[in-house]
Amino acid sequence: MVKWLNEKGLEDDVVISSRVRIARNIEDVRFPQAARKEESEKVTKDILEAVKNSNKNDNYKFFEIGRLSSLDKNVFIEKHLISPNLIQKPDMSSFLLRDDEKVTIMINEEDHLRLQILLPGLNLEEGWKLCSSIDDGLEEYLDYAFDEKFGYLTSCPTNTGTGLRASVMLHLPSLVLTGYANNIFQAVSQIGLTVRGLYGEGTKALGNIFQISNQTTLGETEEEIIQKLKNVVIQIINKEREIRENLLETRSVEIEDKVLRSLGILKYSRIISSEEAMKLFSDVKMGIDMGIIKNIESKDIINLMMLTQPASLQEYFKEDLDVEKRDIKRAELIREKIKN
Amino acid sequence: MVKWLNEKGLEDDVVISSRVRIARNIEDVRFPQAARKEESEKVTKDILEAVKNSNKNDNYKFFEIGRLSSLDKNVFIEKHLISPNLIQKPDMSSFLLRDDEKVTIMINEEDHLRLQILLPGLNLEEGWKLCSSIDDGLEEYLDYAFDEKFGYLTSCPTNTGTGLRASVMLHLPSLVLTGYANNIFQAVSQIGLTVRGLYGEGTKALGNIFQISNQTTLGETEEEIIQKLKNVVIQIINKEREIRENLLETRSVEIEDKVLRSLGILKYSRIISSEEAMKLFSDVKMGIDMGIIKNIESKDIINLMMLTQPASLQEYFKEDLDVEKRDIKRAELIREKIKN
Ligand SMILES: [Mg+2]
Numbered sequence: 188m189v190k191w192l193n194e195k196g197l198e199d200d201v202v203i204s205s206r207v208r209i210a211r212n213i214e215d216v217r218f219p220q221a222a223r224k225e226e227s228e229k230v231t232k233d234i235l236e237a238v239k240n241s242n243k244n245d246n247y248k249f250f251e252i253g254r255l256s257s258l259d260k261n262v263f264i265e266k267h268l269i270s271p272n273l274i275q276k277p278d279m280s281s282f283l284l285r286d287d288e289k290v291t292i293m294i295n296e297e298d299h300l301r302l303q304i305l306l307p308g309l310n311l312e313e314g315w316k317l318c319s320s321i322d323d324g325l326e327e328y329l330d331y332a333f334d335e336k337f338g339y340l341t342s343c344p345t346n347t348g349t350g351l352r353a354s355v356m357l358h359l360p361s362l363v364l365t366g367y368a369n370n371i372f373q374a375v376s377q378i379g380l381t382v383r384g385l386y387g388e389g390t391k392a393l394g395n396i397f398q399i400s401n402q403t404t405l406g407e408t409e410e411e412i413i414q415k416l417k418n419v420v421i422q423i424i425n426k427e428r429e430i431r432e433n434l435l436e437t438r439s440v441e442i443e444d445k446v447l448r449s450l451g452i453l454k455y456s457r458i459i460s461s462e463e464a465m466k467l468f469s470d471v472k473m474g475i476d477m478g479i480i481k482n483i484e485s486k487d488i489i490n491l492m493m494l495t496q497p498a499s500l501q502e503y504f505k506e507d508l509d510v511e512k513r514d515i516k517r518a519e520l521i522r523e524k525i526k527n
Numbered sequence: 528m529v530k531w532l533n534e535k536g537l538e539d540d541v542v543i544s545s546r547v548r549i550a551r552n553i554e555d556v557r558f559p560q561a562a563r564k565e566e567s568e569k570v571t572k573d574i575l576e577a578v579k580n581s582n583k584n585d586n587y588k589f590f591e592i593g594r595l596s597s598l599d600k601n602v603f604i605e606k607h608l609i610s611p612n613l614i615q616k617p618d619m620s621s622f623l624l625r626d627d628e629k630v631t632i633m634i635n636e637e638d639h640l641r642l643q644i645l646l647p648g649l650n651l652e653e654g655w656k657l658c659s660s661i662d663d664g665l666e667e668y669l670d671y672a673f674d675e676k677f678g679y680l681t682s683c684p685t686n687t688g689t690g691l692r693a694s695v696m697l698h699l700p701s702l703v704l705t706g707y708a709n710n711i712f713q714a715v716s717q718i719g720l721t722v723r724g725l726y727g728e729g730t731k732a733l734g735n736i737f738q739i740s741n742q743t744t745l746g747e748t749e750e751e752i753i754q755k756l757k758n759v760v761i762q763i764i765n766k767e768r769e770i771r772e773n774l775l776e777t778r779s780v781e782i783e784d785k786v787l788r789s790l791g792i793l794k795y796s797r798i799i800s801s802e803e804a805m806k807l808f809s810d811v812k813m814g815i816d817m818g819i820i821k822n823i824e825s826k827d828i829i830n831l832m833m834l835t836q837p838a839s840l841q842e843y844f845k846e847d848l849d850v851e852k853r854d855i856k857r858a859e860l861i862r863e864k865i866k867n
């Protein structure tokens with residue numbers, strides 16, 4: 188199981204995880220996409236040094252992208268431990284992963300340094316606190332590119348300022364089912380937040396899972412960004428819960444039918460695509476969180492959502508699998524995990 | 528369980544039942560749609576008398592349509608024991624049902640007398656033999672309308688001649704799945720046979736069940752009609768089996784997935800329409816007949832196909848149920864029956 192799922196998160200009937208990440212760059216060094224080899228190596232060396240010096244008590248494992256198999260790289264992505272972007276420049280990128288998998292320090296992704304904190308449930312303040320303290324530690328050893336007027340300089344102008352992106356991953360099956368989701372997401376956009384899917388932009392409807400994050404990082408303090416996002420998320424949580432209750436009252440048989448059918452299919456199917464599995468997982472998780480399905484835990488489903496992604500699936504079976512095979516093995520894995 | 532399902536039929540991996548029926552009318556009495564009340568009553572009386580005299584050893588129960596509840600009437604139809612047509616004229620129609628439910632004698636349906644034999648599996652000759660012997664018995668006591676040139680006279684010209692309609696009910700999931708069905712049915716039509724669905728014309732695709740019967744009754748002897756139909760049916764059975772085998776070889780996981788998913792849904796759903804249930808029953812029956820599903824019997828599924836029809840369902844629960852309720856109760860009944 189993904190390590191960050193081991194702890195119980197707050198509001199975990201709706202929220203899956205909270206993520207905080209900051210972008211930093213080293214003064215007077217070209218951004219990664221324009222950097223020379225020696226520059227990149229220097230950046231890597233300096234950051235490793237800084238981490239070592241400033242985080243004495245933490246254990247990090249160091250991974251160089253160029254040395255990971257394609258499978259391994261994608262497993263890290265599927266677990267949300269690194270960004271898809273990081274693996275584009277295998278000759279210069281690397282990352283440090285803290286043993287509890289809550290902290291990732293990406294080196295030479297789009298920026299020289301990207302620090303990510305990932306926590307279960309709704310936990311943005313905690314995330315920001317941890318992020319900020321690690322950042323402060325690093326700043327003692329690194330000369331950040333910082334501008335009086337603009338704040339932290341970043342490769343992409345949308346990150347310039349605080350360099351902070353905070354996001355929360357939510358499971359919103361009822362909002363989608365009743366059609367409320369669209370209106371809410373539109374409203375969310377209008378107040379300067381962004382809604383993406385489980386694995387980013389193009390995956391919006393997957394498993395009714397949505398990531399909500401801030402869009403711009405300039406002109407607000409980190410605390411304001413965190414606060415605003417949290418407030419919006421809480422409203423969405425309440426709405427999702429309210430509708431679930433209402434569904435239980437007014438359309439209970441229909442909902443039972445929906446979630447139990449999905450469970451039936453998961454238990455019996457022999458071939459299942461990733462898309463369908465996600466849809467059914469969403470139903471089953473909804474059934475669990477609404478008290479209809481009793482003998483399965485919500486976090487097992489989230490775990491399965493990640494486990495059944497292409498790379499993780501192959502890693503699990505220790506086998507190279509093409510699409511057809513994956514659909515068969517995915518069904519097998521699900522039957523195995525759901526039985527127990 | 529429908530009585531005629533108790534006996535094991537021949538070729539019952541494909542054939543559900545065989546039906547033989549003949550149409551007869553009484554000389555010098557107007558056909559039912561034009562008859563006066565007293566005529567109809569006389570016809571009824573005479574037929575009852577004739578049955579009593581000629582079938583001394585058989586036990587028949589007598590039902591007057593006008594005295595049956597709407598539910599009861601439809602249960603008989605759903606079990607294929609009487610024709611939908613019979614209940615259109617409640618003031619004059621009635622029927623006799625032999626205790627083993629293999630023989631129905633309908634009175635004042637479209638013709639004065641319709642004698643139906645219904646047997647499990649492929650059993651046309653047996654059906655015709657039984658039909659013919661009962662008919663011969665009746666003919667001793669009844670003055671049939673018969674014309675040297677045309678044969679037995681009937682209300683609808685398409686029945687004139689032998690008055691015989693023979694039909695076989697088949698379950699052809701593989702032919703439908705692979706698209707062969709259309710071609711075969713077209714060919715079947717061209718040689719003068721008719722293909723209808725489980726409950727007649729408009730229900731063709733329901734549960735992949737098809738009734739194949741002769742179209743005309745003039746110009747062939749009864750034996751020829753029976754023989755021709757049987758020959759065609761055997762070819763269809765062989766083709767269906769051949770494809771099933773081929774599917775097992777070439778697409779086994781896919782087929783397993785299909786039939787097991789359907790089983791999963793049947794076991795878990797809480798609301799299910801008749802249409803969907805039929806589709807899933809067909810899959811499950813196919814799974815049973817192909818050896819994929821082990822602990823359920825093929826005839827239980829056929830029984831369920833009839834039990835979950837609107838009237839039978841209400842009769843089972845001894846409750847009046849509207850469409851919504853029926854869908855819930857149908858799911859309940861299925862879960863109950865499939866568990867055991
Ligand atoms: Mg700081």
Ligand SMILES: [Mg+2]
Nearest residue numbers: 659662663666
């Ligand atoms: Mg005769």
